Amino acid sequence: MSVDNPADLRALIPGALACWPSAPGSPIGVVVEVATQQVRVMFDGVEEPQAFSVHAQVIERVLLTGMVRRASTGAIGMVQGMTTVSPPRWQVLIDNRLVTVAEADLRPHVLEDPRSRMLAGRFGTARQFYLAVTARRYENEQATNDLVSLGESRVDLKPHQVSVVHRVVTSYPHRYLLCDEVGLGKTIEAGMVLKELRARGTAVRCLVVSPPNLIRQWQFELKSKFNETFSIINSQTVKYLRETQRYEGNPFDAYESVIVSSAWITGPEWAKLATQSDWDMVVVDEAHHARARITGNRREETLLYRVVRDLVSPAAFSKRAALFLTATPMQLDSRELYSLVELLDPALFPTVEHFERHRSEVPGLNRLVHDLSEHGFPIPDVESRSVIDRVAGWLNLEEAEAEARLSDGRTSVEELCAELSALHLLSEVLIRNRKKLVGGFMPRHAHRSQVDLTKDERRALDAVEEYVHDGYARADRTNDQAVGFVMVIFQKMMASSISALRMSLDKRRIRLEQRALEPTLGKRAARLVADIEEGMERDDFVSALLGEGAVADVEEANELTRLVALLDKVPVDSKAETLLTQLRVLAEQEPNPKVLLFTEFRETQEHLRRRLEELGWEVCMFHGQLKPEQKDAEVDRFRAAAGPSILLSTEAGGEGRNFQFCHLLVNYDLPWNPMRVEQRIGRIDRIGQVDTVQVFNFWVKGTVEERVLNVLERRINIFEETVGVAGPRELIHGL
Structure with missing residues (x-):
């Protein structure tokens, strides 16, 4: 018109x-x-x-x-x-x-x-030309210097962090797994890499994918420590852009620096829009959530894995930097690590078989480099001829040359170690620093807190264990995955809390009776079963599975009624009493102690809150159902508490949060995944801790917790053999 x-x-x-x-x-x-x-x-x-x-x-x-x-x-x-x-x-x-x-x-x-400028008559002055040439000269100097922005951050950088930044920035195309042990500052390393790449003009547009409970922490740290302003994009942001700003384009194109929740971005609409935007750099925090399970020809990928795969696709290999941050890249199986490496460099290991073959050779190489780095040559209590043969074999040297270089002093040995390390193909995309080698950390001690059950507790739990055993058998006969996982939850709860167990059994009884009127398994239950592996890490998942995974069964409902009545007759919670007794002793030995306690279950968390408030302690709560501002408020209240205080946290506090102002940690119940143990302890055993870290591991004699300790010990070996010691081994020994 x-x-x-x-x-x-x-x-x-x-x-x-x-x-x-x-x-x-x-x-x-x-x-x-x-x-x-x-x-x-x-x-x-x-x-x-x-x-x-x-x-x-x-x-x-x-x-x-x-x-x-x-x-x-x-x-x-x-x-x-x-x-x-x-x-x-x-x-x-x-x-x-x-x-x-x-x-x-x-x-x-x-x-x-x-x-075009000449045709339009747009000419600059001689001074403008001189300034432009000067600016371009400084720009070229920055682009070619090793590190140019170390002085621009508001953080006390550690030598190992500078080493990581230098290695990533000088290695094109800047795609790495940063697997430092928990507490060594991976966020700082990622921020410094971003700052360096932006100084060179190669990371203008950056996307950070973070767990929901850490997005505000990422935004705060990037601004306060690196003066980088990042916008959080979520459904509310998109609504504001479209309705208020009348913005009709891709919302991810509206900002150059973006943080999104790893849960939100897996939505089909947002995943599609995010991958359509042209990013220069993608950072994925707690990247082990983006994993693929490979069993034979079967491959199971999490929703987050599929999104990340599209964000860092092979098509963007040469132009898109990518940093995956995780202290625990393998949760249970070495092929989970392969799935992450495959995203960063598809050509490094052509097949999973190639990866497994290389991994089987790595332990001997790791030990050789470690021993030479720590002791030099000769290695105490190791036959020198054996060391010479191994070095010659790995580096394809004549034995005489290998012996001469080993005997030529510390510098020569260090050069040999560098050459040997280069044979570790994972080092092409994976960097891992360990506290033991970095140094400067406070010692940590583990204490075993055994809980002995009363006869009433043992009688009630034996009855529940028989119900769980029958449930496993029924799930196996009917191939009912939902029932099988419900029984896993109950078995864990038996070691966690009588109160939590009673509440969950009663919740399932009520749902079974309701299902009598609607006997089919709903679509939501099917989705929960499909998402079981990821779901076990969310606080609301257990409650949802207990309810939605129930199919009408009058006989089971009656059995649950009997078990709930049996648990109601148990007069004492021995585990909670043991905790209260130890806290009273602690308050006498240490003025105004701060304790961080982990449990897997919200029901246990609420039960302990009631008991601890009776004790007179200030009780703070941290779980996944709190809003971000509520979580921040609880952490601030815990930090500022003047008297004895305790933060009760579910696994939602086991990742990313920093609690180095506290040095006492209680594992009230033990996760079956050893990497969760490391994540928990890493909340307090980190840079900035000034006191000896004390870890108290509760375990109930005669329950599954007694048997799970050996499993934890075996599983942790998988990661140790591949990339080095995972960390909490001494804490498992202390159990």
């Missing part, structure tokens, strides 16, 4: 393009609000809108003519005419096709190549 009144093209209205001619660079932005006294404009590259007095008349409407560029896609087109005045929309010819585009998504397209 044509515009009858040319004044309409000059009016400042919401959605119109405006500029500030008198400001440096004449910034352009979109009018977001026009009031009687003021107009508010969101300028490009600015996070908050800026207000101007209407009477000052410093803001002008941008007149769109000739060539324009879409801000959302970068497409270049030619303006044909305005279609609507309010909101302002234009008809634009793009790729020989007429499209209608909101004015807010258009920008004047100015050709800046030398020929």
